[in-house]
Amino acid sequence: MSKQKNLSQPPAGLAALFETPYYAVMFTSQRRSGDAGYGDMAERMVALAADQTGYLGAESVRDATGLGITMSYWRSEADIAAWRRHAEHQLARDQGRADWYEHYAVRVARVERSYGWTRSDGPADPQAAAAAKDAGVKA
C-alpha cells in the first residue's frame, strides 16, 4: 500500500501529498480589521503564486478574529526564493506591512514525510501504516 494513495486527489481545503522532499512556507499572521484592498490582493497573489515555477499547492485558513495560517508548497528552496523576488509579490508584502497585518511569522521548512486520511479510508491509523512502511514492514 502506498502512503501516497490517500489524498492523491485531495478533498477541498487540503493540498495533495506531494512526493517528498518538498518545501513549505508557513505564514502565520494576524490581520488588522477592515479590508483595505486585502481581499482582491490575496486573490491575485494566490493566482500569481500558482503560475510560478515549482509551485505545488497551498492551504489557507483564517478565523473570525483575523488569525490565519497559510501554507504554500514548493518543489525547491530556489523556487521559494524566486517567488520572494517577484516584483508584484514584493509590492504586496510591502502593502501587507503598511495596511493589512498586525504581526506575522514566516517559517520555511523541508517536508520529510506526509500522509492523509479520509472518512472512506475507515478507522485504521494511517500513521501506523506509514511508520510500518518506513520501517520496511508491509502495512
Add this chain to the structure above:
Amino acid sequence: MSKQKNLSQPPAGLAALFETPYYAVMFTSQRRSGDAGYGDMAERMVALAADQTGYLGAESVRDATGLGITMSYWRSEADIAAWRRHAEHQLARDQGRADWYEHYAVRVARVERSYGWTRSDGPADPQAAAAAKDAGVKA
C-alpha cells in the same frame, strides 16, 4: 541584527521563532459538524503535548466551515515520534477518525529558517534583512 530578535516574545496566536533547525507537524483537517466531545479533548491534548519532552510551541486556526490548520513545533523527530506513541494521544486520534474529522493531512517538516514582523518594527522588509544576514551582509 539578529533575525531572532523579532517575536522572541511572540504576540498572541503566534509561536516564537525557535532556534533552527526544529521540526513542525502540520495538521490540516476538516471537522465534522457537532462537538461530540471534541472541545474538551482538544484542550486536553494541547495541555498534554505541552508537557512532552521537546515540545516547543503550537499555532492553531479553524474557520467557521470547520477547516483548520494546527502546527506544533518540536526540537527533534524523536520527540514527535514519542508523542505519537503516547497512549492517550493514540486514543484521541482514534476518536478523531471515528467522530470528529472528515479528512486530514499530516506533514512532518524540518524548519530551516524563520523570521517575524510586528507593526512596531516599522515598514522595512524583514525577509530582506534575514536574506542579507544569510549572505553574510550586514543588514
